[in-house]
Amino acid sequence: MKLWAVLLLADCVLVGIGFTYLTGLKLRIEERVAYGAVVGFMAVTLVGYAAGWAVGALSGPVVAGAALAATALSAVGWRTGIGQIGADCRDFRRRLMRPISRPDNPAPLLILTAPAWTLTVWILNRAYLPDGSGGVLAGHLSSWTDWQAHLTYASSFAHAENFPPELPTAFGVDRLPYHFGIDFFAAMLDRAGLSAFGGLEVSSGYLAFAFVPVLYLVGVRLFASRAVGVGAVLVFTLFGGLGWLRFFHDRAEGGWSIIWDLPTDYTRHHAGNILMENAVTGNLFPQRPTLAGFSLLLIVVMLMREAHKLGSRRLFAAAGVMVGLMPLFHVYSFGVALGLGLIWAVLDRRWQWLLFALPALAFSVPAAIWIEPLNTEIVYEIWVNGPWMQAPAYSPEQDGLLTFWWRNAGVFLALMLAAQLWRGTLPPVLLWGSIPVWLWFIVPNFVRVAPSHPWNNTHWFVPVILLGSLLVAAVLVRLASIGWLGIVGAVALFFALTFAGALDIWKAVDPEVNVWPVPIASGDGMAAGEWARDNTPPDSVFLIGFEHTHPVPALSGRQTVVGFAGWINDLGVTDWHSRQQQARTMLGGLEGTEELLDAFGVDYVVVGPIERRVGVSEQFWAARGTPAFAQGTYTVYEVN
Numbered sequence: 001m002k003l004w005a006v007l008l009l010a011d012c013v014l015v016g017i018g019f020t021y022l023t024g025l026k027l028r029i030e031e032r033v034a035y036g037a038v039v040g041f042m043a044v045t046l047v048g049y050a051a052g053w054a055v056g057a058l059s060g061p062v063v064a065g066a067a068l069a070a071t072a073l074s075a076v077g078w079r080t081g082i083g084q085i086g087a088d089c090r091d092f093r094r095r096l097m098r099p100i101s102r103p104d105n106p107a108p109l110l111i112l113t114a115p116a117w118t119l120t121v122w123i124l125n126r127a128y129l130p131d132g133s134g135g136v137l138a139g140h141l142s143s144w145t146d147w148q149a150h151l152t153y154a155s156s157f158a159h160a161e162n163f164p165p166e167l168p169t170a171f172g173v174d175r176l177p178y179h180f181g182i183d184f185f186a187a188m189l190d191r192a193g194l195s196a197f198g199g200l201e202v203s204s205g206y207l208a209f210a211f212v213p214v215l216y217l218v219g220v221r222l223f224a225s226r227a228v229g230v231g232a233v234l235v236f237t238l239f240g241g242l243g244w245l246r247f248f249h250d251r252a253e254g255g256w257s258i259i260w261d262l263p264t265d266y267t268r269h270h271a272g273n274i275l276m277e278n279a280v281t282g283n284l285f286p287q288r289p290t291l292a293g294f295s296l297l298l299i300v301v302m303l304m305r306e307a308h309k310l311g312s313r314r315l316f317a318a319a320g321v322m323v324g325l326m327p328l329f330h331v332y333s334f335g336v337a338l339g340l341g342l343i344w345a346v347l348d349r350r351w352q353w354l355l356f357a358l359p360a361l362a363f364s365v366p367a368a369i370w371i372e373p374l375n376t377e378i379v380y381e382i383w384v385n386g387p388w389m390q391a392p393a394y395s396p397e398q399d400g401l402l403t404f405w406w407r408n409a410g411v412f413l414a415l416m417l418a419a420q421l422w423r424g425t426l427p428p429v430l431l432w433g434s435i436p437v438w439l440w441f442i443v444p445n446f447v448r449v450a451p452s453h454p455w456n457n458t459h460w461f462v463p464v465i466l467l468g469s470l471l472v473a474a475v476l477v478r479l480a481s482i483g484w485l486g487i488v489g490a491v492a493l494f495f496a497l498t499f500a501g502a503l504d505i506w507k508a509v510d511p512e513v514n515v516w517p518v519p520i521a522s523g524d525g526m527a528a529g530e531w532a533r534d535n536t537p538p539d540s541v542f543l544i545g546f547e548h549t550h551p552v553p554a555l556s557g558r559q560t561v562v563g564f565a566g567w568i569n570d571l572g573v574t575d576w577h578s579r580q581q582q583a584r585t586m587l588g589g590l591e592g593t594e595e596l597l598d599a600f601g602v603d604y605v606v607v608g609p610i611e612r613r614v615g616v617s618e619q620f621w622a623a624r625g626t627p628a629f630a631q632g633t634y635t636v637y638e639v640n
Helices: 003-023 029-055 060-081 085-097 107-125 146-159 181-191 196-223 226-237 244-254 256-260 279-284 289-310 313-328 331-348 353-371 401-409 412-421 428-446 454-480 484-509 523-535 551-556 565-570 576-588 593-600 609-613 618-624
Strands: 128-130 136-138 518-521 541-543 604-607 626-631 634-638
Touching: 003 029, 003 060, 003 181, 003 196, 003 313, 029 060, 029 085, 029 181, 029 196, 029 289, 029 313, 060 181, 107 196, 107 226, 107 484, 128 196, 146 181, 146 196, 146 551, 181 196, 181 289, 196 226, 196 289, 196 454, 226 279, 226 454, 226 484, 244 256, 244 484, 279 289, 279 454, 279 484, 289 313, 289 331, 289 428, 289 454, 313 331, 313 353, 331 353, 331 428, 331 454, 401 412, 412 428, 412 454, 412 484, 428 454, 454 484, 518 523, 518 551, 523 551, 523 626, 523 634, 541 551, 541 576, 541 593, 565 576, 576 593, 604 609, 604 618, 618 634
Parallel strands: 541 604
Antiparallel strands: 128 136, 136 518, 604 634, 626 634
């Protein structure tokens, strides 16, 4: 990894630790590092975003200046921290030397973190692989599909002067209706010396490294129990429904050897209408903003709990500021954090909650409006009965609301409820404070509050699983404490909760399973994308084919007439079909091409394998355009 990128990551941790001292909250050093890594990432990203917007471009010096400015902002906290951090580190060493049975020994955190980090490195190391001829292979489904959109957004910030942010995949959309914070951070890493691909890998890895410690430490702080912290991490990261039952059917047919070549996914199995994926394989890695949002949500919940406990005005304000800045990083986690805070404020009726609510609303409302998808709508319907909930060839008559969730969540929801009904399992404040979490499960079952494809509604359920994992872990820990029968019951329930997810993670890291790796960009495509990045004006408009693996927008970030339909439709660009028809007209040199070229302000036309699949007329563009780049199967024409 490049030195400047390493320094940027280190600065994020340094900045975040400084802010933890600024809160005045008594934290152990492992908490300062874990929470600080996330808070520092947020601060450095926001300062970098402001600096890039002010200058009009993102460059290495801008990134360096932003890092220094964020460091200066954290200096107020470091005035306290500089005299305390040495003692905090010595305290960590003392606690680590004590017997592991001691409740303050941090060994469980290290034991959890080691395999989590190993798994993260393994997955991300395979995200993008060289093909030996200048091209790139996608090592798993996430980097082949969702990450291509993130690559385009990050490249638009790093190389296309996308300030104020516009949607690079649909010409004329003058804002970027997406929570793009982690992609901007990837762009900063790109400008700090990494490649576009490396920016995505390292930004994901940095936040993935922080997530497990954050979840564990929040569980320990809220419940004063290391066991609950461990249980919450395992329940959430291995979450799965009853798809594991299918595994035993597969084993009966193929024998135990199928464990080395699993034939299907077990938390997303269409034949059984199991659609709620494991959180790691279905959210944390493919849906990159969750890596930031989930940790921020946990930290905010912890801050609000400590503010309520201590009556600290500083903590109420800190929680409010963090919530107010969350929309740019993950809008779904932001919605849960803001809603919980406002509900708790009404229930508690303490004036200090105003210190939370005012910054939370003041900062978040403008950001939320800016990134709101173009066709956001509220539709009242029973979500589970809609066609988006039924896999292909699956009869809706086979499922109802209860049977669907039993199949997809197994005993998880029942254990969440048990935590609230089994007296003494939760501290009173957490008992009443956790009840509103059910709103983010119940309401989206009857109200579709997401734009475009209704499947997006599922994003509201995952934060419920995240916070619910703390409650479920508390039930399992208490059950295991009542004797051998309790231990057996807890183990059986844990198996039912996690076996499907464990199978899917195992399948994801098995390099021999399925078709991975697969080509994502040839050497010629890489050369075309890099040429566009280095040799065309940042505000150029490109006419391209509209497959999701197109290398030119992914590497250059340049504006396109229309990109992959699945992405722009999800963001509310409802005229994507007509745009594609117009793009086909221009690529084919059909009647009306000249008028459309003028209307879209097209500067360059790419003729490559993807364009050939949508019917480009190579003869037309050889006569109409001026060749600006040609290598192998790719030619880029300048439109005169």
